Amino acid sequence: MAMLYMENITVxxxxxxxILRNVSIEIEKNKITGIIGANGSGKSTLLKTIFGxxxxxxxxxxxxxxxxxxxxxxxxxxxGISYMLQEYSTFPELSINDNLLLGxxxxxxxxxxxxxxLSEIYEIFPVLAERKALKAGNLSGGQLRMLSVGxxxxxxxxxxxxxxxSVGLQPNIVTEIYDLLIKISKQGTTxxxxxxxxxxxxxxxxxxxxxxxxxxxxxxxxxxFKDSIRELIKTSLMAD
Numbered sequence: 001m002a003m004l005y006m007e008n009i010t011v012x013x014x015x016x017x018x019i020l021r022n023v024s025i026e027i028e029k030n031k032i033t034g035i036i037g038a039n040g041s042g043k044s045t046l047l048k049t050i051f052g053x054x055x056x057x058x059x060x061x062x063x064x065x066x067x068x069x070x071x072x073x074x075x076x077x078x079x080g081i082s083y084m085l086q087e088y089s090t091f092p093e094l095s096i097n098d099n100l101l102l103g104x105x106x107x108x109x110x111x112x113x114x115x116x117x118l119s120e121i122y123e124i125f126p127v128l129a130e131r132k133a134l135k136a137g138n139l140s141g142g143q144l145r146m147l148s149v150g151x152x153x154x155x156x157x158x159x160x161x162x163x164x165x166s167v168g169l170q171p172n173i174v175t176e177i178y179d180l181l182i183k184i185s186k187q188g189t190t191x192x193x194x195x196x197x198x199x200x201x202x203x204x205x206x207x208x209x210x211x212x213x214x215x216x217x218x219x220x221x222x223x224x225f226k227d228s229i230r231e232l233i234k235t236s237l238m239a240d
Contacts, residue, residue, distance in 0.1 A: 004063045006061050009022070010023075011054050034222070035192065035193065035194045051161060090151065100118060127143060157189060160189050160191050164195055202222055
């Protein structure tokens with residue numbers, strides 16, 4: 001069952017120049033969907049369009065039977081959608097605990113729920129629990145990525161959009177981050193993930209889409225992507 005679908009979406013940053021053209025995808029509930037493709041293929045633009053930073057020139061986006069393609073980003077959290085940017089969405093001068101509290105802004109007056117949610121986040125990320133009084137600026141890259149994820153799931157989103165979670169991280173930390181995303185997914189959060197690390201995306205995703213020059217080149221179960229990913233990696237290596 002599709003929790004969200006995009007139908008024939010065309011969108012761009014400048015009038016007359018489309019980055020995505022007639023893009024249609026479906027995100028199944030309680031699944032991890034991976035979006036892969038070369039640099040400039042429109043992966044991050046797709047996430048920005050879902051979250052309302054960009055509004056399509058054509059097509060529609062439907063989340064839980066409601067059209068959201070004209071909605072603004074500040075409504076998305078209330079609707080149950082969170083978005084983890086490629087850049088760290090944390091505040092370095094605030095403590096880990098205070099950063100997480102910012103993720104609870106939509107229910108900031110519900111002290112009981114906040115306390116419960118903080119306890120759950122620290123259970124998922126024990127390394128953050130050990131350092132919760134520290135300023136976020138003192139964390140390593142991997143720990144900052146964990147804090148970014150924790151902040152975005154504080155609101156218990158039904159759908160979590162994630163842009164390039166592995167960028168700039170060591171391979172062992174990348175594996176740890178992906179293991180955590182699988183755990184979050186199993187707890188009931190649907191995930192749409194964009195990543196240049198195509199092999200990792202293949203490893204953790206249930207379904208995948210490949211973008212090429214702003215269009216869907218391929219979509220379906222991850223098992224259908226093994227050959228095309230090898231070919232894409234080979235092409236990238238030859239280009240380098």
